[in-house]
Amino acid sequence: MTNGIGTAVAAAPGDRDADDVFVDVQNVRLNYQVGDDSSTLALDETNMTLRRGEFVAIVGPSGCGKSSLLKLASGLRRPSSGEVLVGGSAVVKPIKIVGMAFQNPTMLPWLRTIDNVLMPLQIVEPHRSQFRAKKEEYREMARGLLAEVGLAHFADKYPWELSGGMLQRASLCRALIHDPRLLLLDEPFGALDAFTREDLWQVLQKLWMERHPTVILVTHDLREAVFLADTVHVMSARPGRVLTSHRVDIRRPRTLDDLFTDTASQLVHELRSHISHDRGV
Amino acid sequence: MRTVDELDTVSRTTMDARARSGSTRGRIAKSLRELAAPDKVFPALAIVLFFVVWEIVCRVFNVPVFILPKPSEFLGVLIAKWPAILPNAIQTLYTTIVGFALGVLVGAAIGACVGLSRFVYRVTYPLLIGFYSVPKIAVVPILVIWFGIGTIPAILTAAIMCLFPVVVNVATGLATTEPELEDVLRALGASKLDVLRRVGLPRSMPYFFASLKIAVSLAFVGTVVAETVAANIGIGSMMILASSTFDVPLVFAGVFLLAVLGVAMYAIFALIERRVTFWARRNADVAA
Numbered sequence: 001m002t003n004g005i006g007t008a009v010a011a012a013p014g015d016r017d018a019d020d021v022f023v024d025v026q027n028v029r030l031n032y033q034v035g036d037d038s039s040t041l042a043l044d045e046t047n048m049t050l051r052r053g054e055f056v057a058i059v060g061p062s063g064c065g066k067s068s069l070l071k072l073a074s075g076l077r078r079p080s081s082g083e084v085l086v087g088g089s090a091v092v093k094p095i096k097i098v099g100m101a102f103q104n105p106t107m108l109p110w111l112r113t114i115d116n117v118l119m120p121l122q123i124v125e126p127h128r129s130q131f132r133a134k135k136e137e138y139r140e141m142a143r144g145l146l147a148e149v150g151l152a153h154f155a156d157k158y159p160w161e162l163s164g165g166m167l168q169r170a171s172l173c174r175a176l177i178h179d180p181r182l183l184l185l186d187e188p189f190g191a192l193d194a195f196t197r198e199d200l201w202q203v204l205q206k207l208w209m210e211r212h213p214t215v216i217l218v219t220h221d222l223r224e225a226v227f228l229a230d231t232v233h234v235m236s237a238r239p240g241r242v243l244t245s246h247r248v249d250i251r252r253p254r255t256l257d258d259l260f261t262d263t264a265s266q267l268v269h270e271l272r273s274h275i276s277h278d279r280g281v
Numbered sequence: 282m283r284t285v286d287e288l289d290t291v292s293r294t295t296m297d298a299r300a301r302s303g304s305t306r307g308r309i310a311k312s313l314r315e316l317a318a319p320d321k322v323f324p325a326l327a328i329v330l331f332f333v334v335w336e337i338v339c340r341v342f343n344v345p346v347f348i349l350p351k352p353s354e355f356l357g358v359l360i361a362k363w364p365a366i367l368p369n370a371i372q373t374l375y376t377t378i379v380g381f382a383l384g385v386l387v388g389a390a391i392g393a394c395v396g397l398s399r400f401v402y403r404v405t406y407p408l409l410i411g412f413y414s415v416p417k418i419a420v421v422p423i424l425v426i427w428f429g430i431g432t433i434p435a436i437l438t439a440a441i442m443c444l445f446p447v448v449v450n451v452a453t454g455l456a457t458t459e460p461e462l463e464d465v466l467r468a469l470g471a472s473k474l475d476v477l478r479r480v481g482l483p484r485s486m487p488y489f490f491a492s493l494k495i496a497v498s499l500a501f502v503g504t505v506v507a508e509t510v511a512a513n514i515g516i517g518s519m520m521i522l523a524s525s526t527f528d529v530p531l532v533f534a535g536v537f538l539l540a541v542l543g544v545a546m547y548a549i550f551a552l553i554e555r556r557v558t559f560w561a562r563r564n565a566d567v568a569a
Contacts, residue, residue, distance in 0.1 A: 071464075074464075074468040075468070076464055076467060076468055093470075094467055094468050094469070094470050095468075095470075096469055096470040098468045098469065100464065100465050100468050102461045102464075102465075104459070104461055106459055106461045106462040106465060108462070108479075108480065108483065108484075109560045109561065110483050110484075110486075110558075110560045110561075119466075119479065120465075120469050122479070123466055123469045123470065123471045123475055123479070124469045124470060125470075158560060160560070174465075178469070184468075
């Protein structure tokens with residue numbers, strides 16, 4: 001399926017230089033216990049590899065286990081069978097190199113925005129033990145990050161004084177403050193209006209280009225996936241599997257205008273038809 | 282009708298007052314304005330009106346003192362017998378505060394245990410409801426058997442009374458932590474204790490302080506109930522003595538005093554709640 005637009009890529013590990021692989025999902029199955037003796041299969045024989053610094057988007061019908069995949073990658077959940085490797089070692093408990101952001105920005109309302117952003121530094125080592133000593137340095141870091149996403153004047157406001165878009169910007173800052181090597185985003189812009197969402201795509205692209213974490217973005221929005229990702233994986237309805245993967249060959253930094261080129265629209269269309277086909281529409 | 286110019290003057294005056302609010306004069310002016318605000322004046326008027334109507338009804342229908350004394354009568358008794366009443370009031374206040382503190386400490390501890398574990402929550406819930414359903418006055422005779430007549434049964438009754446609202450609220454506050462928030466921290470390797478300290482406890486504070494207001498009122502009820510049954514001093518005991526000698530104005534003076542003390546304690550904790558958990562009420566009056 002090579003047509004110069006999206007290049008279909010094989011998801012099998014070993015296909016690329018082994019040193020380059022950062023996240024390796026191998027034959028993962030995940031069962032959710034429902035009630036006492038019945039269980040649902042959320043993921044079935046899922047394989048996926050991410051290169052170091054790659055931006056991957058996962059799209060698919062709702063309930064296809066996209067979010068479960070993030071929980072597996074972060075170590076919040078263990079697979080029922082198969083293995084998830086991050087940085088070459090199996091994930092058996094929460095790995096601390098992860099930053100997360102969700103559709104719900106989950107800011108703590110009793111802390112000012114800057115203190116919300118600083119929260120991960122109070123949890124994760126080595127920052128945790130240095131937090132008191134380096135407080136000023138860390139605060140400057142947080143202010144810098146907030147300024148980058150356009151929240152310079154809102155650092156000392158409380159979260160409930162911010163709009164939805166601002167909260168999501170702050171949530172991205174919180175996910176990135178400890179410079180995580182793996183950034184997991186679960187529909188972070190799902191609840192925002194179209195224009196705010198497009199602003200935030202650009203903010204996220206800028207942050208990613210500066211810091212180059214490996215990113216897994218779960219989204220329903222195919223244009224979002226095409227705008228942001230290096231590779232888009234399409235997942236099937238439950239139980240989830242990777243149906244197909246597309247490389248997005250649009251140079252960076254991408255602009256919103258790039259989304260209106262034939263390349264991008266054809267790719268969006270193609271992704272759309274995969275999902276429709278899988279849902280039997 | 283005001284002209285536009287007049288309105289402009291008015292708004293400018295208000296702005297000037299705001300600008301001055303840093304100075305002492307401005308602050309006094311501000312607090313006076315706040316006191317005179319309709320939402321403060323009308324409740325005060327309602328209280329005054331209540332007693333005025335009471336007074337009038339008693340006078341018009343010539344109600345006998347031993348049935349319903351006039352406010353002027355029991356307020357007079359309250360002032361005249363103040364030296365004798367004061368030790369009773371102090372005793373009741375002391376008992377209430379000690380019982381309240383005890384109840385809140387134990388209640389918060391139990392609430393934390395119950396709220397942190399779904400298992401403990403499920404196991405202890407019926408037991409808690411059972412304890413909650415027992416009329417607390419039924420416990421007083423038992424406490425008297427154990428501890429004799431005096432301050433201790435009253436303190437314990439007050440503590441038992443305010444235990445449950447605190448337990449239920451603290452447990453609810455802890456149990457309803459957003460799972461996503463927990464995920465953000467746990468993915469960073471936060472321990473259960475970290476999550477509790479950074480998220481669970483601060484988040485349950487509004488619930489906790491809301492329960493304190495209720496608990497302090499209930500502690501008063503507990504104290505007075507125990508005092509009427511098993512004490513020689515305290516407002517409750519004073520009222521029982523007064524009623525046995527048909528000193529009805531003194532009984533009403535006791536009720537009035539209890540109401541004043543109860544409102545004062547409630548107000549103190551409402552104020553603390555406002556200060557500590559301002560964020561839970563969101564933008565309402567915080568921005569001002």
